[in-house]
Amino acid sequence: MKNNSRYVLFFILPAILMLLIFVVYPVARTVILSFLDSDGQFVGFKNYSKVISSREVFDPAGFSRGFPLGALVHNLLWIAIHLPLTIILGLSLSVLLKNVKGGSFIKSIIFLGMVMPMIVGGVMINFIFDRNLGIVNGVLSLFGVQGKTWTAHPDTALLSLIFGSVWLWTGFSVVLYSAGLETIPKDYYEAAQLDGASSWKIFTKITVPLLRPITVVVTTMTLLWELKVFDIVYVATMGGPGGASNVLALQMYTYAFRAFDFNRSAVVAVILTLSTLAVSLSLVRSVRDEQP
Amino acid sequence: MKKKILWTIIGWLVGLIWIVPFVGVLMTATRPLDELLGGCWRVEPFHPTLNNLVGAWNHPTASLKQGMMNSLIVTIPATFLPLIIATMAGYGFSRYRFRTKKLLFALVVITLALPQQTIAIPIFQLMNWLNLVDTYFGLILVHTAWGIPWITFFMRNFFTTIPRAMEETARIDGASDITTFFRIVLPMALPAIGSAFALQFTWVWSDFFLALILIYSPEKLLATQRIPLMRGVYHVDWGLLSSAAIIVMIVPILVYLLLQRYYIKGMIGWSLK
Numbered sequence: 001m002k003n004n005s006r007y008v009l010f011f012i013l014p015a016i017l018m019l020l021i022f023v024v025y026p027v028a029r030t031v032i033l034s035f036l037d038s039d040g041q042f043v044g045f046k047n048y049s050k051v052i053s054s055r056e057v058f059d060p061a062g063f064s065r066g067f068p069l070g071a072l073v074h075n076l077l078w079i080a081i082h083l084p085l086t087i088i089l090g091l092s093l094s095v096l097l098k099n100v101k102g103g104s105f106i107k108s109i110i111f112l113g114m115v116m117p118m119i120v121g122g123v124m125i126n127f128i129f130d131r132n133l134g135i136v137n138g139v140l141s142l143f144g145v146q147g148k149t150w151t152a153h154p155d156t157a158l159l160s161l162i163f164g165s166v167w168l169w170t171g172f173s174v175v176l177y178s179a180g181l182e183t184i185p186k187d188y189y190e191a192a193q194l195d196g197a198s199s200w201k202i203f204t205k206i207t208v209p210l211l212r213p214i215t216v217v218v219t220t221m222t223l224l225w226e227l228k229v230f231d232i233v234y235v236a237t238m239g240g241p242g243g244a245s246n247v248l249a250l251q252m253y254t255y256a257f258r259a260f261d262f263n264r265s266a267v268v269a270v271i272l273t274l275s276t277l278a279v280s281l282s283l284v285r286s287v288r289d290e291q292p
Numbered sequence: 293m294k295k296k297i298l299w300t301i302i303g304w305l306v307g308l309i310w311i312v313p314f315v316g317v318l319m320t321a322t323r324p325l326d327e328l329l330g331g332c333w334r335v336e337p338f339h340p341t342l343n344n345l346v347g348a349w350n351h352p353t354a355s356l357k358q359g360m361m362n363s364l365i366v367t368i369p370a371t372f373l374p375l376i377i378a379t380m381a382g383y384g385f386s387r388y389r390f391r392t393k394k395l396l397f398a399l400v401v402i403t404l405a406l407p408q409q410t411i412a413i414p415i416f417q418l419m420n421w422l423n424l425v426d427t428y429f430g431l432i433l434v435h436t437a438w439g440i441p442w443i444t445f446f447m448r449n450f451f452t453t454i455p456r457a458m459e460e461t462a463r464i465d466g467a468s469d470i471t472t473f474f475r476i477v478l479p480m481a482l483p484a485i486g487s488a489f490a491l492q493f494t495w496v497w498s499d500f501f502l503a504l505i506l507i508y509s510p511e512k513l514l515a516t517q518r519i520p521l522m523r524g525v526y527h528v529d530w531g532l533l534s535s536a537a538i539i540v541m542i543v544p545i546l547v548y549l550l551l552q553r554y555y556i557k558g559m560i561g562w563s564l565k
Binding site for chain 1: 296299300302303304306307310311312313314316317320328377378380381383384385388390396399400401402403404405406407408409410411412413414415416417418433434436437438440441444469470473494497498499500501504505516519520528530533534536537540541544545548552555556559560
């Protein structure tokens, strides 16, 4: 470790300057905007109470009526369905495909969902759930069920997007869990097999606990992704019909660039930022512990 | 043995579920619309055509030819600039001791996870003030700044794993720290830079939100921005839309196929440190 300020400046100053101008300053400005009215007067938490009580963000009446429930609830629902499925599918598919002939080829196919732009991912979701062309209806018609365009109806729009996004994102957890499996020593499995442990027991007592660090990372990254989801919703449903599939990131965009209400938009941005910070705090903590 | 066969069948069924939408989109893009209305999986009648793909490529209002060109003009500098700046920063954080190091590194890590929505309004206002709204230069600047945190973090973690002996030797021979960095360190770091390149390129290419708020002239729109425009007003023209989807996703898929090893390494390193 050396201490030579001339070289330190040379190496890190460009990065820090770019960060300060194009990231740190805008973040600070967004926070400030969230406390001002459109004339630039300080109004305290008024924007916050306005946003949180607005139907677009939180719509308690939806719980008895059906969708929309408000962007905030939609994001939470996204997490509640998407996160467990990501973990379960990632764990089980990585173990399954490790022992299957052609498994790495199948993994590559699953990973394609992660590689394509999410705006294309949204189109794919539209396609999967389309009334005439859609694969979902193709399967349903085998059982004689008459389908619909699932993304175009309030009661199924959000759920279609969520299940479609599972299809897109599973590649991420499969790849990470597969990498994690490589690090588990073979002797563990051999010893367990000698002791006559069943496959299920080996999976729950050896594989799952040893993959815990991966589960932490997958959970963190997936939560961040679910909070930030935007492109898919924008292209597939534009948050509709009637706000039934609206999410926070899209609401921020709508407030700012459709209604030109920068202050309310800033509130949504701050809520999003605080949620992501809370999630990534564990990451920061682990880095700090490891710093000398 | 029987069990093994059963698992193999299940594995392949899962693969089938994942590949069917891709096959469906490909079938839709390469056939005339009237053959599709009964479902893209019906292969009777089957008349392959390139009309849809050509139509999307030369679309009158949202030509993908132009969109792909524009996306390349933005993506190439917006990949290399942050790579250079952040590789230097990652090296600085791994090799030097200075008073504000902890604070600045914490800044890098915190900005790593931010949603783009956090900076959207002030970035729009700032670019407006700098007269850079609706210019690629402005968009490239924002992409560069946005890529710096994760690449810095990634490269710093890489540099902490490689030994310093070579650098020490170079210094004893009288090379300055800067010469050492460019002559000795950069070549050793190429595999990590390859990973960062693959991911940053894919992410900038795939970006939609930053382009959406900064670029609005019809002829300047990037490839991803043109996809929602392909939809058609009264009904969805699936032939055109699926063709556009295929054309736009081909680039990141090529990057992935060509740099698969780096791509996966980056993905794992990016999240597992």
